[in-house]
Amino acid sequence: MQSPILSITQLNAYVRAVLEGDSALAGGVYLRGEISGFKRYGGNGHCYFTLKDGAAQVSAVLFANAVQRLQFSPLEGLRVLARGRVSLYESRGQYQVILDDLQPDGVGALYQQLENLKAHLAADGLFASERKRAIPAYPRKIAVVTSSEGAVLHDILQILSRRWPMTEVLLYPTPVQGFGAGEQIAAALLRASADSFADVIIVGRGGGSAEDLWAFNEECVVRAVTACAVPVVSAVGHETDYTLCDMAADLRAPTPSAAAELCTPDCEDEAERLYSLRLHLKTICERHFAEETEILDRLRGELKAYHPANTLRLAEDKLDALRQNITRAVQRSLDSRAEKLTNIAGRLDALSPLKTLARGYAVVGKGGATCSRGAGIKPGDEITVRMADAIMECNVRQIKPINKAK
16 A cells, blocks of 8 residues: 655654654653753744754754743853753754753853853953952942842842932842843943943842852853943852852952942941041141241241331431440540640640730840841841830840850
8 A cells, every 4th residue: 555645744744743742752851961052032032052962962942931930041062951842843844852941960060161151251351350440439329230129129228328328329120040131131231331320330139049140150241240331349149159240340249238338438437537537637727727826926026026117216226326426426526626725725825925925025026037136136226026015116226245154
């Protein structure tokens, strides 16, 4: 009996029905393999990739409803445990596994994937200490990238309002775990940076398993952190948790609450510090004022001492003293000279011929000349005889010589 001729569509539908109706496959299959060629289509949220081992591979698909249940982000090269059912993609005649669940193949697989990515990002310099920026001491505005639900946001807001209530806070809500969370966290970070709203960005979430925190280990998140125009503080999980986001951030906080504290000063501490500074400044000003007042008083005294009016008064006093000294010196000189003149006059008076005439003597003259001897006179000469009170003109009759004692 000849087999019926089937169309390709009929064949593929039959093979699909056989595969999905097989009792060995109907309850689902469990597979271990490595993800390859991972693609996610944004329109419907479905994910397509290949699961492979060392010798073979099979196509796999995660529909959107299964993607939403994932607690980690599938990455290229990650070893996973998969559960699903075998089927056929009829339009292509391609055998595939439609997955209901996907889990990392042990913590070791996640750790190895993390180490590989860490080495790759470190080679690009994303963890270098020299690119880290200082957190502003007094931020006016803070952006928070985290889930809008849960205690993390509440704790951050409570601490910020207590420590530095004047800070404005803007939330950039995003899922913080599950498949696709990394891309949304990265988008929220870049949006917070592009808005130029904040002086600093806090990104993080509360504690959880390694799978829960895996979104903060994704490359897109790390690159978004380093691309932000303002400093980023990462606070993922608890103190013992450490993600690649923490390593790339400008500052790592052990918890979200600690991040809020590290980003803001304590207003009470600042008030006390300002009060101390005010007292210190007051003391400095008072001391400086006292020193300047002392200098001013000294300069005022020096100015008074060297003031032109004071200098003029001193010059006038000196001039008066000099005038008095000169007057006294002149008077002494005049008195001395008057005394000398009096003495000279007395001596002259004593030697004056008039005094001699007053004692009875006379002066004989001839021809206008005084005659002291008789040798120059002869009888008949006209002579003048001057006495104390008269002058006589006489005619010499006789001359009698006077014999001088030998």
